[in-house]
Amino acid sequence: MxxxxxxxxxxxxxxxxxxxxxxxxxxxxxxxxxxxxxxxxxxxxxxxxxxxxxxxxxxxxxxxxxxxxxxxxxxxxxxxxxxxxxxxxxxxxxxxxxxxxxxxxxxxxxxxxxxxxxxxxxxxxxxxxxxxxxxxxxxxxxxxxxxxxxxxxxxxxxxxxxxxxxxxxxxxxxxxxxxxxxxxxxxxxxxxxxxxxxxxxxxxxxxxxRQGAPAHRKCFEAQVMDWSDDVAYSVHDFEDGLHAGHIDPNMLYAEPERADVFAVALGRYVPEDTDPQELAEALDRLVDQEWWPHGYDGSAVAQARLKDATSQLIGRFCLAAEGATRGTYGSGRLTRYAAELVVPRATRNECAVLKAVADRYVMQRAEQEALRADQRIVVAELAEALVARAPDGLEPQFRAAFDAARDDRARKRVVVDQIANLTDASARALHARLRVRPV
Structure with missing residues (x-):
């Protein structure tokens, strides 16, 4: 630029x-x-x-x-x-x-x-x-x-x-x-x-x-975005896991299963020095709620209860942040660099436990790891083929950028830009086309 x-x-x-x-x-x-x-x-x-x-x-x-x-x-x-x-x-x-x-x-x-x-x-x-x-x-x-x-x-x-x-x-x-x-x-x-x-x-x-912004500090709106991202994906990944049958709420009462969840959370979703007892208390607070999806079986009534639980969780996490932030900064308009979003530690732990549950029972399934290994091969081979054949295989927008690039480093960045733009399906389709070898 x-x-x-x-x-x-x-x-x-x-x-x-x-x-x-x-x-x-x-x-x-x-x-x-x-x-x-x-x-x-x-x-x-x-x-x-x-x-x-x-x-x-x-x-x-x-x-x-x-x-x-x-x-x-x-x-x-x-x-x-x-x-x-x-x-x-x-x-x-x-x-x-x-x-x-x-x-x-x-x-x-x-x-x-x-x-x-x-x-x-x-x-x-x-x-x-x-x-x-x-x-x-x-x-x-x-x-x-x-x-x-x-x-x-x-x-x-x-x-x-x-x-x-x-x-x-x-x-x-x-x-x-x-x-x-x-x-x-x-x-x-x-x-x-x-x-x-x-x-x-x-x-x-x-x-x-970043003109006028404090170094390394996120603006208030970015902090709201970041917490909203955490709230949305922690709650909805948990919901998707239940819908798909990968998460059984009853497992969250068993000590070995709970220990696995807390081990996933430590270092990935909460600081490594967090006491697992804090995470246990966070999970207990959630499963003790009347609206928690106990005994989810996929029936229409259970699906409605689950949808209510997702709403309750989102409201719980957002209201906790809103209340703590207002308690610190008062009732005025909070924008840009006038405040920091305050999320109580207990609320962050509850959100982290939900992330860890989805991670443990959805993302760590054996078939998912096999799929991820295949996806990594697709990306690596696609990049290799595009680098070797470029500008062939590049869309017109990226072909022009490739031709105008000043050196190999810049040309490699254009190839990366092209791959990043692809959807899952278009990445596989382009990979198949570029990797076809002449008979």
């Missing part, structure tokens, strides 16, 4: 309480085609109408799209349905705390856009592929997609060439979608962490987004 000359864009209308003109500024100035909307309503509309959001319908959340365990089972959630559910949770929680609801919803809808086919498994495989060009991280890819790859807005650079600025969202919207506001190796507490939010290539726009 270097060399773009017009970086002073602001929406004509900046009447959103709690947000100044810097928050509603866009990288490239552009008039609103429908005057009367707020800057964040425009952001939400752009994300909602993007092809990147639609592609999430074909990307794995936990269970591969198109698979069903029983004839009566509802189709498993995809990255798209998860993003929509996260957005609903975030919009209401953000509004209750004084955030602009359209801003939080836009961040929630876009936070997973950069995730590749095959879920986190594909992310790890693509990180191996990209080790010589800066690595791969789904959140950094989301920023790259929002600011460069998604074709919505083009401007001229210093040389007069047209370059993409992606969806050209406001500074506040891009900041709210940034879960990890640091580059690779820049985690403030763990430099070895694989989590980061920006590639080296994208540092200019990242630095523009």
């Amino acid at each position: 270097e060399g773009i000359t017009d970086t002073s864009g602001q929406d004509t209308l900046t009447d959103t309480p709690g947000y100044d003109s810097a928050a509603t500024e866009r990288w490239a100035a552009e008039p609103d085609k429908r005057p009367g909307r707020t800057a964040f309503q425009r952001d939400r509309a752009r994300v909602l109408h993007s092809s990147a959001l639609r592609r999430l319908a074909g990307k794995t959340q936990v269970v591969t799209p198109g698979t069903r365990s029983h004839a009566w089972d509802a189709s498993p959630r995809t990255r798209l349905t998860h993003s929509l559910e996260c957005a609903q949770v975030g919009r209401e929680l953000g509004a209750a705390l004084g955030c602009d609801p359209d801003l939080v919803e836009a961040a929630c809808l876009s936070h997973d856009m950069g995730h590749p086919p095959f879920g986190h498994n594909g992310e790890q495989a693509l990180n191996d592929v990209a080790k010589d060009c800066g690595g791969f991280e789904g959140n950094a890819q989301s920023l790259r997609l929002l600011t460069r790859i998604e074709p919505k807005r083009f401007v001229k650079d210093a040389d007069g060439d047209l370059v993409s600025v992606g969806l050209n969202l406001t500074r506040a919207a891009l900041d709210a979608a940034t879960k990890y506001p640091w580059a690779r190796g820049g985690h403030p507490e763990d430099p070895g962490s694989p989590k980061f939010g920006v590639y080296e290539d994208d540092l200019p726009v990242f630095e523009w987004i």
Whole structure:
């Protein structure tokens, strides 16, 4: 994004309480085609109408799209349905705390856009592929997609060439979608962490987004998005596991099963030094609730009870965060860097236990590991074939970027961008086409 000359864009209308003109500024100035909307309503509309959001319908959340365990089972959630559910949770929680609801919803809808086919498994495989060009991280890819790859807005650079600025969202919207506001190796507490939010290539726009922001600190809206993400996937992955018959609520009373769940949670979902007794108490608080899906058997009545339980859990987790945050900061409007989201430790432990239950009984099934091994092979072989044959196999958008790339590192990044854009099905189809050997 270097060399773009017009970086002073602001929406004509900046009447959103709690947000100044810097928050509603866009990288490239552009008039609103429908005057009367707020800057964040425009952001939400752009994300909602993007092809990147639609592609999430074909990307794995936990269970591969198109698979069903029983004839009566509802189709498993995809990255798209998860993003929509996260957005609903975030919009209401953000509004209750004084955030602009359209801003939080836009961040929630876009936070997973950069995730590749095959879920986190594909992310790890693509990180191996990209080790010589800066690595791969789904959140950094989301920023790259929002600011460069998604074709919505083009401007001229210093040389007069047209370059993409992606969806050209406001500074506040891009900041709210940034879960990890640091580059690779820049985690403030763990430099070895694989989590980061920006590639080296994208540092200019990242630095523009972060103007005036405290180093490494997530804005308040990003914290709301992050907690809404945790709430949505912990509750809904648990629900999907019950629907599919992989989770039996009765197992959560057996000590050996509980110990397995707590072992999964430690280090992955809670700090390693957490006392397992805390997790046991968290699980007990949940299973002791009247609305807990005791004896789930898949009947219509049981499904209705389960749906009520998911609503109760979401409300429980969000109200706990809302109450603790209001108890710390009072009743005013909380936006940008004026506050920190406060989530009680006990609530985080309850959420973590749900994540660990789904992890233990859904993601760790033997057939899932066999499927993940096959998916890693698809990603690795697809990358090998594209690198060897490029620009053959690249879509026109990425073919042009490949031809314009300045060196092998940049060309490798284009190949990674192409793979990340694919759905599960299109990744397999392209892999099959490129790996066919002549007779």
